[in-house]
Amino acid sequence: MTEAAREDQAKDVPPLLEVRNLNKTFTSGRMRSRRVVRAVNEVSLSVLAGESVSLVGESGSGKSTVARLVTRLVRPTSGAILINGRDVVRAEPRGASRAYRRQVQMVFQDPFSSLNPVHTVRHHLMRAIKIHQRANSRTRDEVLAALLDDVGLSTVTGIERRYPHELSGGQRQRVAIARALAANPALIVADEPTSMLDVSIRAGILNLLDDLRRNRGVGMLLITHDLASAHYSTERTLVMYAGYLVESAPVDALIASPKHPYSQLLVQSVPRRSNAGTALPATAPQDVVRDLPAETGCPFAPRCPRRLPVCQTAMPGVERLGDGRWIRCHLFGPGDPAANPGMSVAQNRAKLT
Numbered sequence: 001m002t003e004a005a006r007e008d009q010a011k012d013v014p015p016l017l018e019v020r021n022l023n024k025t026f027t028s029g030r031m032r033s034r035r036v037v038r039a040v041n042e043v044s045l046s047v048l049a050g051e052s053v054s055l056v057g058e059s060g061s062g063k064s065t066v067a068r069l070v071t072r073l074v075r076p077t078s079g080a081i082l083i084n085g086r087d088v089v090r091a092e093p094r095g096a097s098r099a100y101r102r103q104v105q106m107v108f109q110d111p112f113s114s115l116n117p118v119h120t121v122r123h124h125l126m127r128a129i130k131i132h133q134r135a136n137s138r139t140r141d142e143v144l145a146a147l148l149d150d151v152g153l154s155t156v157t158g159i160e161r162r163y164p165h166e167l168s169g170g171q172r173q174r175v176a177i178a179r180a181l182a183a184n185p186a187l188i189v190a191d192e193p194t195s196m197l198d199v200s201i202r203a204g205i206l207n208l209l210d211d212l213r214r215n216r217g218v219g220m221l222l223i224t225h226d227l228a229s230a231h232y233s234t235e236r237t238l239v240m241y242a243g244y245l246v247e248s249a250p251v252d253a254l255i256a257s258p259k260h261p262y263s264q265l266l267v268q269s270v271p272r273r274s275n276a277g278t279a280l281p282a283t284a285p286q287d288v289v290r291d292l293p294a295e296t297g298c299p300f301a302p303r304c305p306r307r308l309p310v311c312q313t314a315m316p317g318v319e320r321l322g323d324g325r326w327i328r329c330h331l332f333g334p335g336d337p338a339a340n341p342g343m344s345v346a347q348n349r350a351k352l353t
Contacts, residue, residue: 014085015046016219017070017104017187022079024065039065041243043079047187052213052220054230054251056266057240063223064109066240067191070221071106072096083186102132105180107209109192111172115164121175122160128182147178151208170201177208187219188212194229206233227270231255236324239263242299249325259327261304298330306331 024040040062047053055063068074070081072088072095080087088100096104108114115124125147129140148154151174164172173193180188190209194202210233213220222234230237230251237254239247239262247260258264298304301311310330319332 014082016049016051016084017045017047017221018080018082018085019043019045019066019070020080020082022066022069022081023077024062024069024074025077039243040069040076043240043243043245045238045245045248047219047221049186049219050213050217051236052210052222052234054222054224054234054237055240056224056227056230056237058225058266061240062243063225063240064191067106067189067221067223070187071104071189072100073106098131102183103186105183105185105188107173107176107180107188107190107193110196111169111176112164112196114176115172117164119163120160121162121164121167124175124179125182128179132183143182147181150181150212151175151178152204153178168201169197170204173197173205174208177205177212181212181216185218187221189221189223191223192225193222195224195226202229203232209233227255227266239266244299244328246300246329247325247327250323253323253325259321259325259332260300260329261306261331262300298328 022040022043023038026037026039028035028037043062043066045053045055055066057063065074069076072081075095076089079089081089083100083103088096092100122144125144126140129143129147133140133143144160145154148159153159153171153174156171159171164175167175173196177193188209193209194205197205206229209220209222212218220234222230224230227237234251237249237251238245239254239260241262247254247258247263249259254263255267258267297313298307298311298316301307304311308330314330316328316330318326318328320326321332
């Protein structure tokens with residue numbers, strides 16, 4: 001879906017998912033040894049019905065925390081999560097309702113740990129069908145057969161009677177996807193769905209998710225550290241570092257011409273035949289600690305090879321680059337600190353004026 005189409009749709013209907021200024025802070029320890037970790041900072045994003053969006057970044061950047069916030073497995077410290085324009089955090093402050101669970105489902109990273117080893121495939125799927133669809137016993141069997149067919153498992157002999165340990169990694173992940181589909185969700189959040197699988201079967205899982213999105217009109221939020229997977233299966237990409245979103249662009253544009261220094265390093269780290277045997281450029285001056293984000297200013301400043309003096313003192317605002325792109329970097333101007341990157345350009349202009 002092009003950015004122009006996204007703008008037109010945003011004028012008519014709200015996004016399927018809209019996250020506004022989401023924050024999550026964790027604390028550990030006691031008294032003097034207490035440590036505060038800001039895992040998610042002012043994150044704003046949106047996903048339209050039938051759209052596929054990827055959230056990429058290295059381990060520890062906060063991607064999975066965003067996934068758990070959107071699926072309401074953890075409570076946000078502050079911010080809003082809207083489904084079809086309804087603020088569910090405000091409407092359901094004690095936790096997600098069953099109706100919300102039907103709308104938003106999650107596919108976890110490790111399919112073995114997300115399935116109960118003492119129950120069969122039939123038990124896992126039938127339980128989800130009973131909870132979310134409330135069909136009679138005859139209809140449930142038909143729904144179960146349809147789910148197995150949708151995820152490509154209908155031809156596996158005796159699949160319903162098998163236990164998780166009797167399945168391959170790819171088959172277990174397909175069962176997990178079928179369980180999510182049993183709720184007829186409007187949005188699927190897939191948290192690193194292929195990272196635990198063999199390389200040879202990853203494309204099959206990504207193709208399955210994309211087919212389900214196209215055929216069912218399901219919105220898809222893919223959490224991944226792998227830009228190649230994002231490029232293969234999504235339309236729009238958001239780059240995350242140290243809890244902040246730092247760049248957003250159509251995925252083809254981001255791969256072809258990343259703007260943020262961190263995005264550039266991510267793209268350069270993707271294996272290619274053309275750069276085999278070549279070393280990556282230095283990611284930081286030698287006199288800084290590379291692994292620690294800055295406590296003030298831009299969090300990427302200690303590692304940035306192009307940092308400016310202002311980067312160490314002020315957090316950059318959102319700068320719109322056109323063609324559906326925005327960036328949070330002092331190299332592209334001061335940006336607008338009041339702008340919400342989860343909103344369209346038209347929405348931001350209306351908000352700021």
